[in-house]
Amino acid sequence: MLLDPECIPCIIKQAYDSAKRFTSDNTELQFKIVKEACSAVLSIEENSTSPKFSSVIQNIIEKNTGFTNPYKKLKEKNIKEARCYIPYLETIVENSYDKLQMAVRAAIIGNIIDLGANPEFDIEYEVNRITNNNINLDSLKNFKDDLENSNLILYIGDNFEEALFDKILLKQLLPKKIVFAVRSKPILNDITLEDAKILGIDKICRVIESGSKIAGTDLFQCSPEFLNLFEKADLVIAKGQGNFETLLNVNRPVYFLFKVKCNVIARRSGLLVGTSALYLYNITKVVSNANIN
């Protein structure tokens, strides 16, 4: 989906937040970074996406601060907190009548950990609400049916810390053949190949880099291997807003698992801000409905 004008002030705010975080209160450097971010707005391409523009901002941060992986320390801090909730969630899933549904809920909850659109996240609050109805699972029946008929599953990861929660779902998808795709560059707190190995995801399934170097999946950057899998997989699961923003409107069905963190995504998905969802985008259905209407 294309960048919305409302994304611009939000991304400039992210530029400022990063500048503040990484410049030790150097106001002059913060001004410089925010001005460079504003300057970058002037050359946004018409068909850009929000995650693509965010990556331009991260380059500005990296150039001005000298950090090449600025969120590394924060990821290490967050993962410690995230780990505390995993045994609890695993117990809930294991004792559920519908393990798959509960694992989907756990994976969606992980999406709250977001240093871009949602830096003030509260994991405990979300974990405590896992069994209530604030998670939209309208597509769960479809998901189960499609899963039943699938051999190959492509699971596109999002954030590093969130992937601990994805592991819970990945285990429920076994013994299907799963490929877990990660970013090809550290961007915000997104998961990389190194991160996936730290979390032991490579012990559950195959892990590949998608080729995308932004906080989403830019198909123009993706490797032939990823593109081939994206086309041939029987089921594609994509985590988080960044993947939603870059993969909505692609030419195949995708199950998005994410929390709606802003007005723009609320408008595009038809869900309220704050809702978490298993959201099926199915181009075939959209086109056939369009034909009927």
Added chain:
Amino acid sequence: MLLDPECIPCIIKQAYDSAKRFTSDNTELQFKIVKEACSAVLSIEENSTSPKFSSVIQNIIEKNTGFTNPYKKLKEKNIKEARCYIPYLETIVENSYDKLQMAVRAAIIGNIIDLGANPEFDIEYEVNRITNNNINLDSLKNFKDDLENSNLILYIGDNFEEALFDKILLKQLLPKKIVFAVRSKPILNDITLEDAKILGIDKICRVIESGSKIAGTDLFQCSPEFLNLFEKADLVIAKGQGNFETLLNVNRPVYFLFKVKCNVIARRSGLLVGTSALYLYNITKVVSNANIN
């Protein structure tokens, strides 16, 4: 006080909000406005203030939408709501043991109505909290002493709707000689001379235009008459964040009445975001303290 780098994303957000409000969902025009706002960031002067930069943004809105007083209708809508609370507040003040304190509280509450920094305001919520302690009145004793010794009071207004609440305080300041100063141009929902007459403030005291055409008091724009009053008044009361941002650090004591609506003002005032306050800035005191240290 000078513009903080954190003001920039906030003002770009205000540009987007105004663009959305006044362009009837014309996304292309919204992009154009937001891009022009970002472009304006590149030429911010080093000694600029946030209200001064906001006025550049409003000029961009006016140029692109063709509206010369874009907030007129919104002011008319808000004033109707604001009027509902006045009889209640007047009754509370009239029945108070300390009428002046309660009138100060009422005037501060009015400052919640702000279409710039606080567009999601809730008047009823604030009115209901008038008697609780979330209003910082540490300077009230000083204020009463200074008032006692004053003959001429300069009261610098802020927003149009808020001035209904100011009237409650103005009446308590009588029979002192009061001059109420307003903006010289409609900017956001700030009060103008025409507005002050609509509210009947000219029936209580003299009303003058300050000369300032921004959502604050830019002394470089102010008329000789205003500057003379600003120097000679025994007591200066300035309402709202805009006046705080433009008059903090001036060469005379000023009583600011405002609600802290953002991190920047919180840092500069030492008050928490969300606090309302009667805040005394006294240059003499600051300088003498500095000498002691």
